[in-house]
Amino acid sequence: MEALKQELKENIIEQLNLEDMSVEDIANDDLLFGDGLALDSIDALELIVMLDKNYGIKLTDPKEGRAIFETINTMAAYITEHRSK
Amino acid sequence: MKKVYINSISSITPQKTFDNSEFLDEVIIHENQVIFAVEPKYKDYIPPAAARRMAKGIKMGVVASKLSLQEAGLEQVDAVITGTGMGCLRDSEKFLGAIINNNEQYLTPTSFIQSTHNTVGGQIALELQCKGYNFTYVHGSNSFESGLLDAKLQLELDEAQNILVGGVDELGDHTTKLNQIIHHVKEENISSLDVLSSKTKGAVFGEGASFFVLSNKKQASSYAEIISVKMYNTLAQNELSETALHFLKENSLKAEDIDAVVLGNNGDIEFDGYYNLLTSGIFSNTQQVCYKHLIGEFNTASPFGLWIASKILKTQTLPEVIKKNNIKTSSFKYILLYNMYRGENHSFTLLKSC
Amino acid sequence: MSKGVAITGMGAISAIGNNVAENFQSLVESKKGISKISKIDTIHKDDIMVGEIAYTNSELEEILGLSPGNNYSRTGLIGAIAAKEAIANSGITNINKYKTGLISATSVGGMDMTEQYYYNYLETDTNRRYIASHHAGDSTQKIAEQLGIAKSLVTTISTACSSAANAIMLGARLIKSGQLDRVIVGGSDCMSKFTINGFKTLMILSDTYSTPFDENRKGLNLGEAAAFLVLESDAVVKAENKNVLGYVKGYGNANDAFHQTASSDHGDGATLAMEKALKVAGYTAKDIDYINAHGTATGNNDLSEGRAIIRVFGEENVPEFSSTKAYIGHTLAAAGAIEAVYSILALQNNVIFPNLNFKTQMKEFNITPELKLKEKELKTVMSNSFGFGGNCSTVIFSKEP
Numbered sequence: 001m002e003a004l005k006q007e008l009k010e011n012i013i014e015q016l017n018l019e020d021m022s023v024e025d026i027a028n029d030d031l032l033f034g035d036g037l038a039l040d041s042i043d044a045l046e047l048i049v050m051l052d053k054n055y056g057i058k059l060t061d062p063k064e065g066r067a068i069f070e071t072i073n074t075m076a077a078y079i080t081e082h083r084s085k
Numbered sequence: 086m087k088k089v090y091i092n093s094i095s096s097i098t099p100q101k102t103f104d105n106s107e108f109l110d111e112v113i114i115h116e117n118q119v120i121f122a123v124e125p126k127y128k129d130y131i132p133p134a135a136a137r138r139m140a141k142g143i144k145m146g147v148v149a150s151k152l153s154l155q156e157a158g159l160e161q162v163d164a165v166i167t168g169t170g171m172g173c174l175r176d177s178e179k180f181l182g183a184i185i186n187n188n189e190q191y192l193t194p195t196s197f198i199q200s201t202h203n204t205v206g207g208q209i210a211l212e213l214q215c216k217g218y219n220f221t222y223v224h225g226s227n228s229f230e231s232g233l234l235d236a237k238l239q240l241e242l243d244e245a246q247n248i249l250v251g252g253v254d255e256l257g258d259h260t261t262k263l264n265q266i267i268h269h270v271k272e273e274n275i276s277s278l279d280v281l282s283s284k285t286k287g288a289v290f291g292e293g294a295s296f297f298v299l300s301n302k303k304q305a306s307s308y309a310e311i312i313s314v315k316m317y318n319t320l321a322q323n324e325l326s327e328t329a330l331h332f333l334k335e336n337s338l339k340a341e342d343i344d345a346v347v348l349g350n351n352g353d354i355e356f357d358g359y360y361n362l363l364t365s366g367i368f369s370n371t372q373q374v375c376y377k378h379l380i381g382e383f384n385t386a387s388p389f390g391l392w393i394a395s396k397i398l399k400t401q402t403l404p405e406v407i408k409k410n411n412i413k414t415s416s417f418k419y420i421l422l423y424n425m426y427r428g429e430n431h432s433f434t435l436l437k438s439c
Numbered sequence: 440m441s442k443g444v445a446i447t448g449m450g451a452i453s454a455i456g457n458n459v460a461e462n463f464q465s466l467v468e469s470k471k472g473i474s475k476i477s478k479i480d481t482i483h484k485d486d487i488m489v490g491e492i493a494y495t496n497s498e499l500e501e502i503l504g505l506s507p508g509n510n511y512s513r514t515g516l517i518g519a520i521a522a523k524e525a526i527a528n529s530g531i532t533n534i535n536k537y538k539t540g541l542i543s544a545t546s547v548g549g550m551d552m553t554e555q556y557y558y559n560y561l562e563t564d565t566n567r568r569y570i571a572s573h574h575a576g577d578s579t580q581k582i583a584e585q586l587g588i589a590k591s592l593v594t595t596i597s598t599a600c601s602s603a604a605n606a607i608m609l610g611a612r613l614i615k616s617g618q619l620d621r622v623i624v625g626g627s628d629c630m631s632k633f634t635i636n637g638f639k640t641l642m643i644l645s646d647t648y649s650t651p652f653d654e655n656r657k658g659l660n661l662g663e664a665a666a667f668l669v670l671e672s673d674a675v676v677k678a679e680n681k682n683v684l685g686y687v688k689g690y691g692n693a694n695d696a697f698h699q700t701a702s703s704d705h706g707d708g709a710t711l712a713m714e715k716a717l718k719v720a721g722y723t724a725k726d727i728d729y730i731n732a733h734g735t736a737t738g739n740n741d742l743s744e745g746r747a748i749i750r751v752f753g754e755e756n757v758p759e760f761s762s763t764k765a766y767i768g769h770t771l772a773a774a775g776a777i778e779a780v781y782s783i784l785a786l787q788n789n790v791i792f793p794n795l796n797f798k799t800q801m802k803e804f805n806i807t808p809e810l811k812l813k814e815k816e817l818k819t820v821m822s823n824s825f826g827f828g829g830n831c832s833t834v835i836f837s838k839e840p
Contacts, residue, residue: 015193017137038134041701045194045640053191062642165694171574172597177633181554184636189482197637198699198827202546202575202597207828210694216711219694219830220605223548223597224576231594235609238616263560263570318541318583318593328590384574429580430593 005076015050016043028072036071044069056084086241087301090439091308093156096392097122097145098293098380103152108396109404112379114278118271119261120291120381135212138195140175142255145294146205147212150249154213156306157298163245164218166236167206167253168228170384174257176200182259205253205294218245226349226426227316228252229295229388230434234314240301251296252385261290269427275352280378281409283352291381295388297395303439308395309420312336312435320431322359326367329423332433344417345372345397347390348409349424351382356428363423364409373409387424391434394420398438443840444611444687445676448529448669450521450625451780453767454490454662458524462777463784466792467812471766473648473660481632487644490662490768491630492517503585510568512549513663515578518627519585521665525623526586529669529681537620537675540592541583542610543667544602544626546772548575551631578627592619597772599826600733601692602626603666604775604834608690610670620675625667625776634771635661641700643737649769651734651762652741652808654799659735662768666776668783673840685783688819688837689722691715695829701739706747708831709733709823713751716821716833724752726819727835729791731782732808733823734762735769744823745804754805761794761809775824775832782820782836789817 009023012032016039030036033044044065051057051068057079059065068078096102099120100113113123122145127136130148139147146167154160176199183192198204203221210219218239222231229252236248264270271287280289299311313336320328333339346368350360364373376393377386397403397417418438425431451458454472455465465472476489494502499516500509503523511519522541526534552569560567571577579595592613596605603626610624628634638644638661645658676683693715695708702709717724733744741762748757763781770777785791794808819837826832 019137020133040698042138042194042198042699045642048642049191049193049640060642170576180637181550181557181633184554184632185557189632189636192636192640194637194640197633197640200637201599201827203599203826203828203830204699206598207694207699207830210696210829211699214696216694216696216708218692219598219828220596220609220692221598221828222594223545223574224579224593224595225574227594228576234592234618238612238618242616259557260573266561266564267567267570269571316592316594317590318580319589324590430576 001076001080004079005072008072008075011050015046026072030071032069032071055079057082087243089237089240089311090300090303091297091311091395092300092304092306093153093298094308094392094395095149095152095156096293096295096389097125097149098389099123099291100379105156108400108402109406112406114276116276117274118289119256120289121256122292138199140173140199140255142173142175142253143199143205143208146251146253147208149251149294149296150209153249153296153298159247159298161213162215162247162249162298164239164248165206165209165215166220166232166248166250168222168232168385169202169205169253170223170225170228171254172202172223173200173204174255174260178257178259225430226384226387226424227430227432229385230314230316230432236299237311237314240299243301246302247298247300249296250299251294252388253294254292254383254385256290256292264290277378280352281350281375284354286353286355288351288353288382291383291386293380293389295392307439309398309436310439312437314434315432317431319429322362325359325362329363329433330367336435338419340367343371343419343421344414345374345420347374347394347420347422349377349387349390350375351377359425370412372412372414374407375409376407384426390422390424394422394436398436443673444614445671445683446668446685446687446783447671447681447683448525449684449780449783450524450528451666451777452492452517452521453664453770453777454492455766457493459780466766466781469793469795471795473768479630479632481635483635483639486646488647488660489630490660492663510572511581512572512578513551513629514545514548514627515581517629517665518543518578518582521625522582522586522623522667525667525669534587539588539621540613540619541579541588541623542594542596542606543579543582544596544606544772545575545578545628546597546599546602547628547631547634549573549577550633551629554632586623598830599828600771600774601824601826601830601832602772602775604824604832605692607668607687607775607779607834608692608832611687611690614670614672621669621671623667623669626773627665628663628771628773630661630663645736648796649736649765650796651736651765651794652745652801653797654801656736656738656741658737660768662770664767664770664773664777666773666780668779685786686837686840687834689716689720689835691719692832695831697829700827702743702825704743706743708829709744709747709825710750712831712833713747716835720835725756727758727821728817729758729785729820730760731778731820731822732760732762733825734764736764740825742803745801745806749804749806757806759791759809759813759815761792763792765795778822779834782822785820786817786836786838790814
């Protein structure tokens with residue numbers, strides 16, 4: 001699980017071009033949207049593709065992403081439960 | 086009708102032009118057929134959260150607009166008008182490349198969103214929280230001039246008082262390659278100093294962004310008054326001189342009244358004939374100024390011509406490196422700009438000192 | 440200075456018709472042109488529905504009488520067809536008799552060809568003639584050539600889905616200010632893999648017929664179209680004794696300055712655009728008889744636009760409104776032009792076109808689009824077009840100057 005969380009942080013920083021950030025800057029329970037990292041709806045779409053491409057999880061409704069992408073913890077838990085690759 | 090003034094200028098080009106305290110004091114001699122913009126420190130102007138998705142063209146455009154606002158002493162404008170011939174080329178290439186390379190799978194939205202032609206205009210509006218009029222023109226070498234005309238109409242009729250008008254185009258690797266195989270880009274490397282006397286086909290390709298605050302209120306920083314802008318989708322060589330004279334006549338001027346002509350020569354032997362007609366004909370005794378040898382050719386290179394003309398009128402100086410001939414000129418009052426690309430989309434812009 | 444901006448001709452090609460008459464017939468018969476995609480090979484073909492123009496490129500080339508070596512993109516081809524219809528409809532025989540310009544709008548330009556030959560260009564020279572027709576201004580130059588417009592003001596606007604509305608706006612201003620006596624305005628956008636995949640990544644494409652202003656709307660159908668209007672000054676109308684189809688009475692463009700793609704929750708930009716257009720027309724909200732809404736059938740647009748309409752008109756006083764995008768799909772940069780043609784057809788025939796596929800009232804407000812073809816004496820029609828980059832435009836058409 002910790003390895004997955006580390007991987008998610010690295011991928012988020014790279015995929016979303018968070019140039020000034022490093023893995024250490026993101027805590028597992030930091031809010032990714034809103035007050036925390038302040039990601040937006042375009043980032044949410046990027047994360048949906050990441051789920052599909054890296055873990056074989058397909059979301060059809062962007063609204064589903066809200067709860068899943070709340071924090072690194074929620075993402076890792078969802079992926080662990082639903083991943084097909 | 087109100088008069089229209091250029092109250093501030095800014096230009097990011099393959100020369101170090103973003104510092105307005107200089108006027109081509111230092112010139113970079115490029116040796117390639119594709120030359121890239123000298124970039125300012127974007128971080129000084131764009132917050133990281135906004136910058137993270139921006140390709141070079143968008144960054145150049147946003148920074149140029151900020152520099153221009155700064156110089157005009159404004160925090161807000163009534164309208165933002167942008168010209169771009171090729172749009173956000175890097176993001177277009179990125180998204181299209183991904184579609185083809187990944188067979189339409191695992192595509193992400195960012196480069197698609199950023200590839201829209203009005204991204205720069207939209208980003209400027211977002212950053213300024215400017216809810217006013219926001220247009221983007223995408224018509225080859227008349228992209229910027231279309232915006233100039235639009236802004237001028239609004240200011241003359243006092244529908245707006247301050248308008249940000251600019252042009253931006255960025256180089257994209259694949260598109261450059263395509264322009265090389267059809268010889269729109271020169272085949273050989275060439276020095277900036279030799280471009281204008283080149284005897285080969287094609288141009289040196291460049292990139293850049295320029296923004297201006299146009300206003301119907303003159304202020305201490307004003308550079309010039311814009312008297313007239315006119316565009317022509319087509320123009321045959323044998324109609325050019327007559328059309329130029331007619332344009333001047335509409336503004337109650339003759340060729341002799343013009344103190345300098347700023348021309349868009351790019352060293353393409355196929356098309357420079359247009360400019361040569363003017364320089365060896367009706368403007369043979371006029372001071373001739375060229376600039377594309379320094380920044381390359383791109384659809385919105387012509388606003389750098391406007392930057393130069395504005396500088397000449399305000400400073401009453403003319404750097405050697407952009408002189409095509411040497412005419413003793415005691416003072417610069419009227420400057421005429423003429424530009425076109427590959428025989429299409431011609432424009433005349435007339436400026437007066439103020 | 441011309442006071443009025445008269446519309447004296449129009450042309451249109453879309454998924455529901457190859458000319459204005461065919462489009463009108465489909466509109467009154469509630470016949471939509473949405474189907475599975477047939478002309479583009481895409482892996483999404485079973486997940487999306489689109490509005491395609493019936494003609495193939497070679498059929499379009501034949502109609503235009505183009506030689507085999509031409510380098511028209513599909514955007515240029517359909518644009519030329521619609522623009523020529525507009526000129527013929529206006530009865531223009533000598534285009535250069537008056538100062539005539541052309542303002543077109545496009546978002547894809549020549550992308551349809553670029554995406555087919557992107558890498559192939561590097562290998563063989565068979566299709567390289569299309570390299571130079573990629574840029575957005577190329578289709579406009581071609582249309583100008585087809586119309587015989589030379590040595591004149593020709594330009595292209597690209598502000599995403601509000602582009603053609605903005606072309607109409609600029610044209611009207613050029614007539615009013617006396618820069619031009621006559622101007623052909625409109626837009627053209629063909630279907631492309633680029634836009635299909637782009638909208639797919641935004642997850643706003645419906646897998647079935649789009650349902651504008653419906654509570655359960657699932658997103659938009661993409662469409663392709665071209666449409667043009669001939670705008671003429673009072674002086675030309677008088678001198679040529681022109682039949683006037685309607686007038687461009689008001690227009691407004693504003694920026695939402697909220698988000699790159701999404702509209703603000705309460706439609707600030709849309710509200711401003713409608714208010715500006717009313718002001719230019721010298722109207723108040725109650726002067727509007729019908730609204731041809733942007734109504735893309737995305738969750739975001741219809742809520743934001745509906746709220747903006749309520750802000751401008753008051754929830755009790757919203758006139759009949761409908762989105763015609765369920766007929767032809769969202770035709771992007773051409774939408775403002777084809778919907779202008781539909782608005783003028785509505786005015787001419789005193790009829791409001793239905794908002795197809797609607798079933799369930801949206802819960803956020805109480806306004807409901809017009810669901811059946813309705814006859815009503817119309818004096819004015821408002822048309823909305825909103826695009827990426829926060830670009831919001833409204834044009835008002837009227838029967839009287």
